[in-house]
Amino acid sequence: MDYFNSLTATSVVVIIAFPLLFLFSFLWLSRRNTNSKKTVPEAGGAWPIIGHLRLLGGPQPPQISLANLADKYGRMFTIKLGVRRALVVSNWEIAKECLTIHDKALATRPKAVAMELLSYNHAMIATAPYGTYWRQMRKFIIIELLSNHRLNLLKHVRESEVNTSLQQLYQLWNKKKSSNSDKVLVEMKRWFRDVTLNVILMMVVGKRIPNSYEGVETVEWKKSVDEFFELGAKFVTADAFPFLRWLDIGGEEKRMKKVSKELDQLVEGWLREHKEKIAENEANSEEDFMGVMLTKLRDVEEHDANTINKATNLSLVLGGEDTTSITMTWALALLLNNRDALNKVQQELDSHVGKDKLLVTESDAKNLVYLQAIIKETLRLYPAAPLSVTHEAIEDYTVNGYNISAGTWLIFNLHKIHRDPHIWTNPNEFRPERFMATHKDFDVRGQNFELIPFGSGRRMCLGVSFALQVLQLTLANVLHWFEFETRHQTKQSICVKHQD
Numbered sequence: 001m002d003y004f005n006s007l008t009a010t011s012v013v014v015i016i017a018f019p020l021l022f023l024f025s026f027l028w029l030s031r032r033n034t035n036s037k038k039t040v041p042e043a044g045g046a047w048p049i050i051g052h053l054r055l056l057g058g059p060q061p062p063q064i065s066l067a068n069l070a071d072k073y074g075r076m077f078t079i080k081l082g083v084r085r086a087l088v089v090s091n092w093e094i095a096k097e098c099l100t101i102h103d104k105a106l107a108t109r110p111k112a113v114a115m116e117l118l119s120y121n122h123a124m125i126a127t128a129p130y131g132t133y134w135r136q137m138r139k140f141i142i143i144e145l146l147s148n149h150r151l152n153l154l155k156h157v158r159e160s161e162v163n164t165s166l167q168q169l170y171q172l173w174n175k176k177k178s179s180n181s182d183k184v185l186v187e188m189k190r191w192f193r194d195v196t197l198n199v200i201l202m203m204v205v206g207k208r209i210p211n212s213y214e215g216v217e218t219v220e221w222k223k224s225v226d227e228f229f230e231l232g233a234k235f236v237t238a239d240a241f242p243f244l245r246w247l248d249i250g251g252e253e254k255r256m257k258k259v260s261k262e263l264d265q266l267v268e269g270w271l272r273e274h275k276e277k278i279a280e281n282e283a284n285s286e287e288d289f290m291g292v293m294l295t296k297l298r299d300v301e302e303h304d305a306n307t308i309n310k311a312t313n314l315s316l317v318l319g320g321e322d323t324t325s326i327t328m329t330w331a332l333a334l335l336l337n338n339r340d341a342l343n344k345v346q347q348e349l350d351s352h353v354g355k356d357k358l359l360v361t362e363s364d365a366k367n368l369v370y371l372q373a374i375i376k377e378t379l380r381l382y383p384a385a386p387l388s389v390t391h392e393a394i395e396d397y398t399v400n401g402y403n404i405s406a407g408t409w410l411i412f413n414l415h416k417i418h419r420d421p422h423i424w425t426n427p428n429e430f431r432p433e434r435f436m437a438t439h440k441d442f443d444v445r446g447q448n449f450e451l452i453p454f455g456s457g458r459r460m461c462l463g464v465s466f467a468l469q470v471l472q473l474t475l476a477n478v479l480h481w482f483e484f485e486t487r488h489q490t491k492q493s494i495c496v497k498h499q500d
């Protein structure tokens with residue numbers, strides 16, 4: 001009876017409801033249609049299961065592969081990286097919306113396996129998830145190391161390190177030049193790395209590493225650092241497929257553990273030295289950042305103080321060394337391919353610093369507007385982190401009219417953003433002059449979203465001021481002291497001739 005009743009009831013409902021249901025589903029479908037217009041385009045060419053993973057593995061650099069996809073799929077599109085989805089932004093207006101209105105919603109980082117293994121389980125600031133630990137560390141680093149006040153106090157460290165490195169380069173030239181030629185072949189990339197590394201180490205741990213032409217420690221350190229970057233950039237299979245992690249396909253996890261152990265030992269050594277010094281009361285314990293940290297840092301819940309100390313120092317050294325020295329290498333390479341600009345900047349140096357004064361100081365460097373334009377143009381064409389550092393959405397958000405769900409990764413293609421033909425005439429050409437004319441008021445500190453080599457917003461690079469100081473000082477000096485030319489089109493080998 002009940003059954004019958006309910007059946008009738010059901011039939012009634014069905015009969016009455018069916019047209020309504022039909023109507024609703026029609027409406028729903030048509031709404032879904034307008035919605036699907038509002039679904040971010042997904043780039044084609046995804047392979048089953050792995051998605052677009054192979055795009056990030058070469059042979060082209062990933063920023064180029066992604067720029068090509070932007071030409072096809074537009075200013076924002078998604079790619080699939082195994083089970084993860086990433087939004088790729090290739091337009092400055094959308095980047096601006098992300099880094100202003102949605103900055104907070106986008107302030108965390110993906111937990112990539114590489115970063116877990118290489119960065120003390122995310123204790124490094126650059127990869128730390130958004131939260132109390134990250135906020136405290138960021139504040140601490142800024143106040144103790146990278147504030148304008150601290151940076152001013154450390155001016156002599158930068159000037160004296162740059163001086164030392166220049167003297168070494170001069171000696172190398174002096175030793176290698178022969179009677180029939182005063183030109184000497186030098187790998188400038190290596191020299192730029194040595195300067196940068198020593199300036200940063202001096203500030204952070206209060207010591208320098210003998211340059212590449214001398215010590216064993218340097219060689220080992222460099223090897224580990226190179227591997228760190230190679231592996232850190234690696235998107236391990238386990239990131240795309242968390243459930244496959246135990247297999248360690250390709251053995252990358254094993255290598256990562258090895259590299260992180262090597263770096264850890266090195267840093268551990270520095271830490272030990274500091275603690276011994278403090279114990280012996282021998283030196284002013286707050287001379288360098290590590291000392292300051294040791295004195296001030298108490299255990300923060302998530303990580304113990306030792307780990308924080310090591311992770312922080314190491315992330316500053318690693319975060320600053322490669323980026324800054326690569327930028328200098330690009331600047332010199334661009335100048336060598338644009339001799340007019342090279343002549344012009346050397347003239348600027350001659351007229352502002354003078355031929356009789358050899359060492360360019362930071363206060364001199366401030367007045368070198370053309371040099372600054374060169375640095376900006378270099379950072380525009382070859383941002384040291386062409387895909388920035390990946391963000392992850394903490395919550396759902398709507399950008400440019402599209403709904404993006406929490407957990408989606410966010411990749412800014414700075415390479416593409418910086419070459420927008422609507423903003424830059426002849427975007428692929430090296431034209432520092434634009435920063436003295438049409439783009440005079442553009443800076444790189446995250447206010448002009450057309451040019452964001454250091455990112456912008458909460459997660460913006462902490463080292464901007466420091467990096468710009470080192471770039472200006474080192475480039476100014478090396479261009480003032482030496483003449484350069486290329487040989488046999490070898491990109492990294494540059495002939496150095498000391499100026500008379």
Ligand code: HEM
Nearest residue numbers: 126319320323324384385388389454455459461462463467
């Ligand atoms: C030319 C040199 C450099 C470039 C182009 C550069 C670029 C960047 C970029 C694009 C980011 C990511 C921003 C984002 O997530 O939106 C970043 C983050 C960071 N950079 Fe730099 N950087 C440079 C030098 C340095 C130096 C010298 C240091 C330190 C001494 C440094 C420390 C950091 C740190 C700690 C972060 C992470 C910030 C966070 O996640 O909260 N960088 N950098």
Ligand SMILES: *[C@@H]1O[C@H](CO)[C@@H](O)[C@H](O)[C@H]1NC(C)=O
Nearest residue numbers: 159160162163164165167359
């Ligand atoms: C630069 O280094 C040289 C050699 O080490 C030293 O004699 C000179 O005084 C230094 N100059 C400055 C300004 O520090």
Ligand SMILES: *[C@@H]1O[C@H](CO)[C@@H](O)[C@H](O)[C@H]1NC(C)=O
Nearest residue numbers: 034035038396398401402403
């Ligand atoms: C996007 O999300 C907002 C707020 O969550 C919602 O009101 C809107 O209907 C959504 N739009 C689409 C196209 O899904």
Ligand SMILES: *[C@H]1O[C@H](CO)[C@@H](O)[C@H](O)[C@H]1NC(C)=O
Nearest residue numbers: 271290293294309310313314
């Ligand atoms: C980093 O900071 C910590 C904390 O003061 C310090 O012990 C360590 O030696 C510093 N340097 C490096 C490279 O970790």
